[in-house]
Amino acid sequence: MAKKTVWTDNRFWQRSAAWVTGFAAMLLIWLTFDTSGQIAIGNDADLKNGVTKRVPGPTVINYKITYEMDAKRGHEIPVIGAKEKFFGRDDYSEEEAGKLLHLGKLGSQAKNCMDCHTLLGNGAYYAPDLTKAWLDPAWGPTGSMQAMTGKNTKEEAMAEFLQFPSKYPTHARMMPNLGITAEEAKGLVAFLKHMSSIDTNGFPRNFGKIQGALNGK
Amino acid sequence: MASNHLKWESKQLATWYFTFAAIIFGAQLLFGLVAAIQYVMPGFLFEIVDFSIARILHINALVVWMVFAMIGSVYWLLPDETGIETVGIKIGKLLFWVFAAAIVVVVLVYLLVQVGPADETTIWFITEGREYIEAPRWADIGIVVVVLGFIGNLYATGMKGKPTGIVTVLMADMLAFAGIYLAGMFFTDNITVDQFWWWWVIHLWVEATWEVFVGAIAAYGLIKMIGAHRQVVEMWLWIEVAMLFGSGILGMGHHYFWIGTPEYWWEIGALFSALEPLPLVAMFIHVLYDWGKQQGAAHERGEEGSVITNKPAFTWFVLQAFGNFLGAGVWGFFHTLPQVNLYTHGTQFTSAHGHLAFFGAYATILIGMMYVAIQGSNGIKVLKHTASSVAAVWMITGGVVGMTVSLTIAGYVDVIVTRAQMGATWAGYFDGHSGMWMAQAMDWRLIMGTVTFLGFLFLIKDFLSTGKNAVHTR
Ligand code: HEM
Ligand code: HEM
Ligand SMILES: [Fe+2]
Numbered sequence: 001m002a003k004k005t006v007w008t009d010n011r012f013w014q015r016s017a018a019w020v021t022g023f024a025a026m027l028l029i030w031l032t033f034d035t036s037g038q039i040a041i042g043n044d045a046d047l048k049n050g051v052t053k054r055v056p057g058p059t060v061i062n063y064k065i066t067y068e069m070d071a072k073r074g075h076e077i078p079v080i081g082a083k084e085k086f087f088g089r090d091d092y093s094e095e096e097a098g099k100l101l102h103l104g105k106l107g108s109q110a111k112n113c114m115d116c117h118t119l120l121g122n123g124a125y126y127a128p129d130l131t132k133a134w135l136d137p138a139w140g141p142t143g144s145m146q147a148m149t150g151k152n153t154k155e156e157a158m159a160e161f162l163q164f165p166s167k168y169p170t171h172a173r174m175m176p177n178l179g180i181t182a183e184e185a186k187g188l189v190a191f192l193k194h195m196s197s198i199d200t201n202g203f204p205r206n207f208g209k210i211q212g213a214l215n216g217k
Numbered sequence: 218m219a220s221n222h223l224k225w226e227s228k229q230l231a232t233w234y235f236t237f238a239a240i241i242f243g244a245q246l247l248f249g250l251v252a253a254i255q256y257v258m259p260g261f262l263f264e265i266v267d268f269s270i271a272r273i274l275h276i277n278a279l280v281v282w283m284v285f286a287m288i289g290s291v292y293w294l295l296p297d298e299t300g301i302e303t304v305g306i307k308i309g310k311l312l313f314w315v316f317a318a319a320i321v322v323v324v325l326v327y328l329l330v331q332v333g334p335a336d337e338t339t340i341w342f343i344t345e346g347r348e349y350i351e352a353p354r355w356a357d358i359g360i361v362v363v364v365l366g367f368i369g370n371l372y373a374t375g376m377k378g379k380p381t382g383i384v385t386v387l388m389a390d391m392l393a394f395a396g397i398y399l400a401g402m403f404f405t406d407n408i409t410v411d412q413f414w415w416w417w418v419i420h421l422w423v424e425a426t427w428e429v430f431v432g433a434i435a436a437y438g439l440i441k442m443i444g445a446h447r448q449v450v451e452m453w454l455w456i457e458v459a460m461l462f463g464s465g466i467l468g469m470g471h472h473y474f475w476i477g478t479p480e481y482w483w484e485i486g487a488l489f490s491a492l493e494p495l496p497l498v499a500m501f502i503h504v505l506y507d508w509g510k511q512q513g514a515a516h517e518r519g520e521e522g523s524v525i526t527n528k529p530a531f532t533w534f535v536l537q538a539f540g541n542f543l544g545a546g547v548w549g550f551f552h553t554l555p556q557v558n559l560y561t562h563g564t565q566f567t568s569a570h571g572h573l574a575f576f577g578a579y580a581t582i583l584i585g586m587m588y589v590a591i592q593g594s595n596g597i598k599v600l601k602h603t604a605s606s607v608a609a610v611w612m613i614t615g616g617v618v619g620m621t622v623s624l625t626i627a628g629y630v631d632v633i634v635t636r637a638q639m640g641a642t643w644a645g646y647f648d649g650h651s652g653m654w655m656a657q658a659m660d661w662r663l664i665m666g667t668v669t670f671l672g673f674l675f676l677i678k679d680f681l682s683t684g685k686n687a688v689h690t691r
Contacts, residue, residue, distance in 0.1 A: 010382060010448065013455035020459045024466035031485070032413075038479050039409045054477050055409050098406070105406045107335030109346030115269035120412055120476040121563035123348055125631070126256070126268045128646035129563060131475075138643045145643075166264065171647050173259040176267045184335045195408055201483075203475035204641035205559055 075202025104191025234289025299378025382451035409477030460496035494546035533585030540577020566628025612672025619665030
């Protein structure tokens with residue numbers, strides 16, 4: 001280098017790299033604190049008092065959940081409505097519901113759900129996204145899955161399918177039997193119901209609103 | 218790989234790491250093929266080796282072979298950079314065997330046990346069920362111990378020997394690389410918190426620490442293979458570090474659009490991740506510019522022929538410059554704005570990007586480092602291409618590009634049909650996935666994946682035979 005200027009001085013760039021990295025890292029840590037507060041799981045009192053949480057408490061399984069357009073935010077958000085029975089009850093205590101959610105979350109990992117499906121849009125692309133699976137019309141009263149499993153409620157239909165998936169194929173691509181027990185299935189359905197109540201900023205868009213008109217079908 | 222020309226134990230250990238990495242690379246491709254066949258023929262190995270298991274093996278093998286090759290690269294370059302033998306090399310060698318044995322056990326459990334009951338024992342001993350880092354907790358702890366040993370080697374050597382800019386960057390980077398892994402080791406019932414920290418591992422690895430790592434490796438390669446000027450190369454390296462960390466750390470926001478995290482990540486993620494391609498452009502220019510400059514200077518001095526002392530390795534390094542820019546920079550930018558990501562999030566498009574980025578940014582340069590090791594192990598002055606090394610370059614690269622194109626088309630179908638047209642339900646998913654466009658794309662992915670695998674066989678053939686080939690200058 002003919003003339004030494006600051007621009008060709010390695011120490012200058014080394015210091016810049018350290019400062020830029022330090023600054024970005026500090027900002028990330030600060031945002032992480034803020035975000036952690038906002039995504040901490042809520043509790044039963046919040047639900048009873050109508051306090052909205054991005055991630056509601058486990059007792060959200062006692063309530064009806066829908067996914068509705070919010071005019072102010074410009075996209076859909078989960079709305080927690082009136083009480084709704086879940087496996088015949090709508091009075092799960094904080095502890096009981098927490099246990100179910102714990103079982104379900106563990107189950108989702110122990111069975112590698114994420115390696116075929118996406119959860120919150122992350123995972124594998126071999127099977128449908130499960131973020132709002134609880135709200136999928138297919139499991140509803142007029143849906144094909146309830147009819148196929150011969151059950152009368154959404155949660156029972158889902159639990160039945162999870163235990164014996166290859167008995168209820170919908171397509172050539174089937175879900176395999178993962179040795180899910182009746183109790184684990186109940187936990188998994190609670191986990192799915194809870195996940196559908198998470199405020200995902202409008203993902204997936206238009207979920208369940210379009211009843212199918214592919215190529216005029 | 219013959220090691221009679223290696224006077225440093227550190228380099229010998231590097232060849233072990235590279236050898237193990239190459240084997241696991243093969244396993245990665247084989248299980249990728251199993252998963253790709255299942256897309257085309259869903260009954261293939263159904264309830265024997267299900268898609269989930271094949272996929273776990275495919276992407277865990279991917280991470281493992283790359284980590285092994287990265288560690289190998291560091292052990293390789295340390296004596297060159299610092300001028301001394303790696304401090305504590307005996308411990309490093311012992312840890313290699315611990316690491317390799319642990320990986321074999323983890324793989325066998327994935328393959329033979331597959332799933333477990335919904336309790337903590339499964340998390341400890343079978344699978345954690347979190348994409349890329351499924352490894353059970355006992356293995357997590359083992360990996361941390363082994364990697365700490367490696368970092369101990371690196372720090373002790375860097376501090377005792379000559380701490381060049383490259384070694385300084387590696388020291389800082391490898392510590393961050395290992396530290397971030399800790400964010401992926403705990404269990405929580407809150408899936409949003411789970412995904413928040415999961416991305417600390419995945420994103421801060423591939424878009425921050427690993428990128429800086431390859432920046433340092435490219436710098437080393439340029440000095441070694443074309444005789445680039447160290448001061449210039451290291452200045453570029455520091456600029457790259459500033460740009461990579463400056464954009465990549467907060468660029469993590471592009472994964473916090475839809476997982477339950479607050480809306481402000483839309484702006485932060487969009488802004489910083491949109492800047493992420495810039496350092497990749499810089500890195501691309503840097504490699505090609507230095508090459509041109511060194512070659513030009515050689516011609517001016519009246520020297521005939523190329524300045525490159527390792528043709529296959531340099532070919533892979535140049536492919537890295539292209540691949541990193543295209544796979545991470547262009548394919549990454551495609552879906553990084555929230556307006557687009559709302560529809561592309563978690564589709565075949567993601568898979569297209571994942572393939573070209575991992576291959577382009579990392580597989581290429583690590584294969585290049587394996588050639589550097591072959592050259593050194595055999596005492597070769599100028600390592601040249603052979604028919605097999607050329608076939609490997611074309612078939613592996615062509616195959617991955619072909620898969621990426623197929624997956625990009627599949628991605629359009631997924632985005633348009635499954636997501637935009639059908640609203641992402643169960644029925645919508647299968648409308649997207651049972652159509653003819655998707656089926657054709659999946660056929661082509663399988664064909665191009667097979668081409669990749671055949672290219673890999675040429676690569677292995679070349680690895681095993683080129684050292685003895687008479688074409689090289691010794
Ligand atoms: C070499 C560097 C990179 C590698 C290896 C890489 C790899 C990946 C992989 C494997 C995924 C999928 C993760 C999953 O399984 O869920 C992903 C997602 C993503 N990447 Fe990258 N990436 C790189 C760089 C970039 C860059 C520079 C950008 C932006 C400019 C980017 C943008 C994205 C986005 C937006 C997603 C989320 C996709 C979704 O929502 O489904 N990536 N990346
Ligand atoms: C023989 C060639 C290959 C085949 C047939 C293949 C096939 C596959 C398949 C079927 C998946 C699952 C995608 C899904 O969930 O829908 C996958 C995922 C993945 N593969 Fe490959 N693959 C091959 C080579 C590679 C290479 C060379 C790399 C990188 C160096 C790679 C990196 C990945 C990554 C990062 C993912 C996860 C993507 C994501 O989550 O978005 N694969 N591959
Ligand atoms: Fe990222």
